[in-house]
Amino acid sequence: MPDLRQALDVVLQDVAPARLADSVHRLIGDYRSGAPATEPLLRNMVDATAYAAYRMPATHAAVTAALEQLPEGLAPASLTDLGGGTGAAAWAARDVFGRIPVTVLDQVPEALKLGERIAKGEGFAWQEWRLGEPVPGADLVTVSYVLTELDEDAQADLVAQASAAAAKAVVLVEPGTPPGYRRILAARDRLMADGWHVAAPCPHQLTCGMQGRDWCHFAARVNRSALHRRLKDASLGYEDEKYSFVAATREPVDVPGRVVRHPAFRKGLVTLQLCRADGTVGPALVSKREGPLYKAARDAEWGDRWPPHSD
Numbered sequence: 442m443p444d445l446r447q448a449l450d451v452v453l454q455d456v457a458p459a460r461l462a463d464s465v466h467r468l469i470g471d472y473r474s475g476a477p478a479t480e481p482l483l484r485n486m487v488d489a490t491a492y493a494a495y496r497m498p499a500t501h502a503a504v505t506a507a508l509e510q511l512p513e514g515l516a517p518a519s520l521t522d523l524g525g526g527t528g529a530a531a532w533a534a535r536d537v538f539g540r541i542p543v544t545v546l547d548q549v550p551e552a553l554k555l556g557e558r559i560a561k562g563e564g565f566a567w568q569e570w571r572l573g574e575p576v577p578g579a580d581l582v583t584v585s586y587v588l589t590e591l592d593e594d595a596q597a598d599l600v601a602q603a604s605a606a607a608a609k610a611v612v613l614v615e616p617g618t619p620p621g622y623r624r625i626l627a628a629r630d631r632l633m634a635d636g637w638h639v640a641a642p643c644p645h646q647l648t649c650g651m652q653g654r655d656w657c658h659f660a661a662r663v664n665r666s667a668l669h670r671r672l673k674d675a676s677l678g679y680e681d682e683k684y685s686f687v688a689a690t691r692e693p694v695d696v697p698g699r700v701v702r703h704p705a706f707r708k709g710l711v712t713l714q715l716c717r718a719d720g721t722v723g724p725a726l727v728s729k730r731e732g733p734l735y736k737a738a739r740d741a742e743w744g745d746r747w748p749p750h751s752d
Contacts, residue, residue: 444536445497445498445501445529445532445559446498446664448559448560448561449493449494449497449498449559451559452490452493452555452558452559453490453493453494455490456487456490456491460487460491461487461490461491461494462491464487464488464490464491464492465491465492465494465495467488468488468491468492468495485551486551486554486555488551489526489527489549489551489552489554489555490555492526492527492552493527493555493556493559496529496586497527497529498529498663498664498665499661499663499680499682500529500530500585500586500614500682501529501530501532501533502661502662502663502682503585503614503661503682503684503686504529504530504533504534504583504585504612504614505533505536505537505661506659506661506684506744507612507614507641507684507686507688508533508534508537508538508583508612508688509537510640510641510642510686510688510744511610511612511640511641511688511690512640512690512692512694515581515609515610515690516538517534517538517541517579517580517581517609517610518541518542518580519541519542519543519544519579519580519581520534520538520541520542520543520544520579520580520581520582520583521543521544521546521576521577521578521579521581521582521583521606521607522534522543522544522545522546522582522583522584522585523546523570523576523582523583523584523587523599523602523603524546524547524548524584524585524587524590524599525545525546525547525556525583525585526545526547526549526552526553526556527552527553527555527556527559528545528556528559528560528565528567529585530545530583530585530614531543531545531556531560531563531565532560532563534581534583535563538581540563540564542564542566542579543563543564543565543566544565544566544567544568544577544579545565545566545567545568546568546569546570546576546577547567547569547570548569548570548571548572550569553567553568553569554567572591572595572598572599572602573598573602576602576603576605576606577606578606578607578608579606579607579608580607580608580609580610581607581609581610581611581612582603582606582607582610582611582612583611583612583613583614584599584600584603584611584612584613584614585612585613585614585615586614586615586616587599588600588613588615588624588628589615589616589620589621589624593627596624596627596628597627597631600613600627600628600631600632601631601635604631604632604635604637605635608691609690609691610640610688610689610690610691611632611637611688611689612686612687612688612689613625613628613686613687614684614685614686615684615685615686616683616684616685617656617658617659617660617682617683617684617685618656618658618683618685619656621658621684621685622651622656622657622658622685623656624685625657625685625686625687626649626652628687629643629649629687629689632687632689633646633689636691637689637690637691638689638690638691638692638693638694639687639688639689640688640689640690640694640696641686641687641688641694641696641699642657642659642686642687642688642699642701642716642744643657643687643699643716644696644697644698644699644716644717644718644746645716645717645718645719645720647719647720648720649720650716650717650720650721650722651701651716651722655722656685657685657701657716658683658684658685659683659684659685659686659701659743659744660681660682660683660684660743660744661681661682661684662680662681662682663680663681663682665680696718696746697717697718697746697747697748698715698716698717698718698725698746698747698748699715699716699744699745699746699747700713700714700715700741700742700743700744700745700746700747701714701715701716701722701743701744702714702743703742703743704738704739704741704742704743706739709728709729710726710727710728710729711726711727711728711735711738711739711741712724712725712726712727713725713726713727713738713741713747715747725747734748737749
């Protein structure tokens with residue numbers, strides 16, 4: 442099976458890099474304005490292609506990381522992706538769960554057409570859709586990097602539709618910024634009010650212990666292609682995509698804690714910043730005297746469950 446990068450490279454050959462760069466610069470300005478969109482940000486096929494080149498690898502990495510935090514035995518048999526654009530979440534679901542039926546819904550026909558070209562042969566279904574229209578039910582419903590484009594009322598409506606359409610799990614992903622975190626918190630509250638159980642990243646159903654002093658976010662490493670570096674005016678061959686997310690399931694999940702920052706290392710000592718099942722957030726020290734637990738702490742990464750093998 443081709444991976445997303447290979448499939449994306451094929452369609453990017455059809456547009457001159459200079460045209461992609463011009464469109465990317467406009468899109469960056471639109472997204473960084475922080476204002477809800479009054480019209481689709483992707484106005485034509487060049488915009489859709491530029492967006493795919495600039496954002497699709499990072500969105501794919503973040504959604505993949507979020508989906509990997511769902512309980513191992515969940516095994517969804519179908520996915521509906523709301524506002525899925527060119528299909529980054531669909532590729533993420535394929536990479537995590539294998540070939541399952543996927544329906545991608547979006548209001549921009551050019552994005553859907555491009556996504557279908559990129560995913561040729563993958564069997565994804567593409568459907569033009571607007572907020573408030575019926576949503577096909579599925580075991581898993583995803584919403585990634587969409588809430589940021591909507592006002593608060595529309596955000597609430599979209600989360601409600603995702604909640605109603607999902608049979609087993611809902612996963613929402615936003616930029617790992619304070620505003621993105623606040624949108625995720627509001628979505629988390631709505632899902633819990635609808636009877637969902639938070640499976641990740643929180644190891645509890647309580648008020649977020651970071652409110653008022655920090656924001657909950659994580660990072661996914663993305664390898665950049667030569668074109669990706671050019672479009673981003675970047676020199677490094679990688680980037681770390683910061684994201685906030687919530688994953689909710691119908692059944693409760695037991696997670697004692699989660700690492701919410703990069704571990705800090707000193708000789709014979711690892712400091713883990715943990716979100717705990719009692720709702721508190723704070724450091725945990727693991728010393729060399731603790732043997733196997735110390736080795737696990739040295740291998741722990743930002744976003745991991747803690748203690749290890751807790752399920």
